[in-house]
Amino acid sequence: MSGTLYLIPNTLGKRDEFDPLADVIPAGVQQITAGLDYLVAENAKTARAFLKKLSETCPLAKPIQQIEIRELNVNTRESELAALLAPIREGRDGGLLSEAGVPAVADPGANLVRLAHTKGVRVRPLVGPSSILLAVMASGLNGQSFAFNGYLPVDAGERAKRLRELEQLSRKARQTQVWIETPYRNGPLLEAMRQHCAGTSLLSIAVDLTLPSETIVTLPISDWRPERLALNKRPAIFSLLAA
Incomplete structure (x- = not known):
């Protein structure tokens, strides 16, 4: 057996x-x-x-x-x-x-x-921590319908294209789009979102989940600034809901 x-x-x-x-x-x-x-x-x-x-x-x-x-x-x-x-x-x-x-x-x-x-x-x-679920729970975005997309492309052009696709999908389906990034590329990813996504879309970033330094912030993309949240070399989950 x-x-x-x-x-x-x-x-x-x-x-x-x-x-x-x-x-x-x-x-x-x-x-x-x-x-x-x-x-x-x-x-x-x-x-x-x-x-x-x-x-x-x-x-x-x-x-x-x-x-x-x-x-x-x-x-x-x-x-x-x-x-x-x-x-x-x-x-x-x-x-x-x-x-x-x-x-x-x-x-x-x-x-x-x-x-x-x-x-x-x-x-x-067995029961344990899932960074994806914790991030969605704490985002205030749509938890009834969400999709995890893994990593986005490293190439700047391909990444911009993928961001626009995910935002369009989110807008059409009212679905939260979730992804992760290698910690040292968090900053460039945030900047790419500020450049290529609508300022009214909501972006939630959750870093250091379950750690003493845990921080979760949800804002319209137009309100995000690099100084708003220290992202360098910190594990992060990004969640987007188009608005």
Whole structure:
């Protein structure tokens, strides 16, 4: 009989900023995670750091060195997924651990989850922080209809085109459009929005979600200025509702 594939959420910031860990990861989720001896993670080193933090409040079933961790990231080939799922198909419970937030949402792992369903393996998602949902919740924009668009193009021309497309879609469908950016490109992205989107459209930016420095601001684009919110090198979620 197959084991269970648990989808394990992680913190959204540095692990040493959470004391206790239960501020963002529920106690029940910690207990399930602590009882596993097989994990699939984007990075084995940071997965061990998470387990070390977890062990401060929830004893692990095995020493960290004895917990098997295999990596699944953007470089993982489709042909390698079966081997990652094999221990669970053989009856061992295992976890898919996100690098930050929840697994398989803006995060590698969806293909492993799909394979688990194909092979009849039970999939159990565990409760934890999602930067996308937290940002939409706190934006004041349309939470009944929203779409996550991942990263926008790096090329300035392509990015401008995509921004206009998303704004038009938002206006037509009254749908909140959500995306993220590499932290060091947050400033240029904001400037591009000021140049290419209507001043009346509402833009919400949420940075450092769940951290002590968390800041969420929603304003018409015409009111946004670079000095309004320090964005450099801070994880941010951008939400737009055309008006």
